[in-house]
Amino acid sequence: xxxxxxxxxxxxxxxxxxxxxxxxxxxxxxxxxxxxxxxxxxxxxxxxxxxxxxxxxxxxxxxxxxxxxxxxxxxxxxxxxxxxxxxxxxxxxxxxxxxxxxxxxxxxxxxxxxxxxxxxxxxxxxxxxxxxxxxxxxxxxxxxxxxxxxxxxxxxxxxxxxxxxxxxxxxxxxxxxxxxxxxxxxxxxxxxxxxxxxxxxxxxxxxxxxxxxxxxxxxxxxxxxxxxxxxxxxxxxxxxxxxxxxxxxxxxxxxxxxxxxxxxxxxxxxxxxxxxxxxxxxxxxxxxxxxxxxxxxxxxxxxxxxxxxxxxxxxxxxxxxxx
Amino acid sequence: xxxxxxxxxxxxxxxxxxxxxxxxxxxxxxxxxxxxxxxxxxxxxxxxxxxxxxxxxxxxxxxx
Numbered sequence: 001x002x003x004x005x006x007x008x009x010x011x012x013x014x015x016x017x018x019x020x021x022x023x024x025x026x027x028x029x030x031x032x033x034x035x036x037x038x039x040x041x042x043x044x045x046x047x048x049x050x051x052x053x054x055x056x057x058x059x060x061x062x063x064x065x066x067x068x069x070x071x072x073x074x075x076x077x078x079x080x081x082x083x084x085x086x087x088x089x090x091x092x093x094x095x096x097x098x099x100x101x102x103x104x105x106x107x108x109x110x111x112x113x114x115x116x117x118x119x120x121x122x123x124x125x126x127x128x129x130x131x132x133x134x135x136x137x138x139x140x141x142x143x144x145x146x147x148x149x150x151x152x153x154x155x156x157x158x159x160x161x162x163x164x165x166x167x168x169x170x171x172x173x174x175x176x177x178x179x180x181x182x183x184x185x186x187x188x189x190x191x192x193x194x195x196x197x198x199x200x201x202x203x204x205x206x207x208x209x210x211x212x213x214x215x216x217x218x219x220x221x222x223x224x225x226x227x228x229x230x231x232x233x234x235x236x237x238x239x240x241x242x243x244x245x246x247x248x249x250x251x252x253x254x255x256x257x258x259x260x261x262x263x264x265x266x267x268x269x270x271x272x273x274x275x276x277x278x279x280x281x282x283x284x285x286x287x288x289x290x291x292x293x294x295x296x297x298x299x300x301x302x303x304x305x306x307x308x309x310x311x312x313x314x315x316x317x318x319x320x321x322x323x
Numbered sequence: 324x325x326x327x328x329x330x331x332x333x334x335x336x337x338x339x340x341x342x343x344x345x346x347x348x349x350x351x352x353x354x355x356x357x358x359x360x361x362x363x364x365x366x367x368x369x370x371x372x373x374x375x376x377x378x379x380x381x382x383x384x385x386x387x
Contacts, residue, residue, distance in 0.1 A: 001352070001355075002353070002355040002356070003355050003356050003357070003358060004355040004356070004357045004358070005358060006357050006359045007361075013355050014355075025361050026364075030356060031358075031362055032360075032361040032362065033361055033362055033364050034361035034362065034363055034364060035367070035368055036364075036367070037361075037363040037364055038363065038367075039367040039369075039371070042383060042385065043374060043378075043379050044378070044379055044381060045380055045382070046382050047382070050382065050383075050387070051387060064383060066385070068369075078385070078386045079385040079386055079387065082385060087367065087369050088369050089369060090369040090370070091369060091370045091372050092367055092369055092370075092371060092372070093371070093374045094367075094371055095374070103379075107379065107380070113387075115387040116383065116385040116386070123360075123361070124360060124361055124363065143387040149359070152360075164387075275386075
C-alpha cells in the first residue's frame with residue numbers, strides 16, 4: 001500500500017519499499033518506518049556557540065547528535081556528506097533516547113542538540129530523546145531549517161528549550177531554486193516556536209549573488225523584527241564553496257559587515273557574524289548602553305559580565321537563557 | 324417476463340450503484356495511507372559501530 005508522510009510540507013507519497021525525499025522515512029508493508037531511530041551517525045561535544053547560539057547558556061558544552069537524511073537538498077549544504085546520505089550507506093551508533101541524558105552528563109553537557117542534518121526528519125527519535133533529556137533536567141536544542149508541518153512542530157516544541165532556525169533567504173525563488181523547498185512553512189515555524197516559549201535565534205547564510213542584495217537582507221531583517229521580535233539574535237554566516245555550489249566565491253567579509261549594519265539599522269538588537277574570524281563579530285553588547293557584555297574569539301568566551309541576564313551598567317534585561 | 328421501462332430503470336440504477344461502490348473500494352485501496360509519525364525500525368539498515376570516546380570529545384567537522 002502507498003503511504004503519505006505528512007511530517008513536512010513535502011507530504012511525500014511513498015511507494016512500498018521506497019523512502020520519502022528525506023531518505024529515512026520508509027514505506028515498509030504500508031507502514032511508515034523511521035529508519036534511523038536510535039542510530040545517530042554523529043555524536044560530538046561542541047561549544048554551544050557553534051550551533052550557533054550566543055544567548056543560551058553561553059560558554060557551555062552541548063552534546064550534539066544527528067542521523068543521516070534531510071528533507072531539504074540545499075545546493076550549498078556544508079554537511080552534505082551526512083545530510084544527503086542513505087541510511088543503508090551510513091555508519092551509525094546505537095544510542096537510544098534513554099541513553100542520551102547519561103552521555104550528556106558524562107561529558108559535562110547541560111544540554112543536548114539535535115543538529116548537523118535536520119532533526120525534523122528524524123522526528124520520532126528527536127521527540128522521544130527530548131522527552132528523556134528534559135525528564136533528566138537537561139535542556140534541548142534544535143538546529144533546524146524549520147521545514148515541518150504545523151502539528152508535528154508544535155508537538156516537538158513543547159519539549160524544546162532553544163532553537164537556531166535557518167532563514168536561508170527571504171524569497172520563494174531562493175527557497176525553490178537553492179533548497180528545493182518553500183519559504184512560508186519556515187516563517188511559520190519561527191513564529192510558532194517563539195509563541196510557544198522556545199528561545200529562538202536565527203541564522204542567515206549569505207551566498208554571493210543569490211541572497212546577498214541589500215534589499216533582500218533588509219527585507220529579511222524587517223520580517224524577523226516584525227514577526228519574531230527585535231530581540232531575536234541573528235547570525236549572518238559566511239558561505240564557503242561546497243557540494244553543488246563550488247563555482248561561487250566565499251562571502252566577502254565586507255558583505256557580512258554590511259548585513260550587520262543593515263540589521264542594526266532595521267532595529268535588530270543582537271547581530272552576529274559567523275563562520276569567519278572578525279573583530280567583535282561575535283561579541284554581545286547591550287542594545288541600550290553599548291556595554292560589552294560577552295567578549296568572544298570564535299567560539300571561545302573571553303569575558304562574560306551578564307551571568308544573571310542583566311546589563312551591569314544600565315540594568316537592562318538581555319534576551320536569553322543565561323543560567 | 325416483460326421488461327418494462329420502470330424495471331429497466333431499476334436495473335440500470337442498481338448496476339450503477341454496484342459499479343460505483345466497486346470503484347469506491349478500489350480507489351480506497353489505491354489512496355495512500357497518511358501518517359505523521361513513523362514507527363521505529365526493527366534494525367538499522369547500515370553498518371553499526373561502537374561509540375568512539377575520542378571522536379565524541381572532539382568538536383564536529385560539520386556545521387551546526
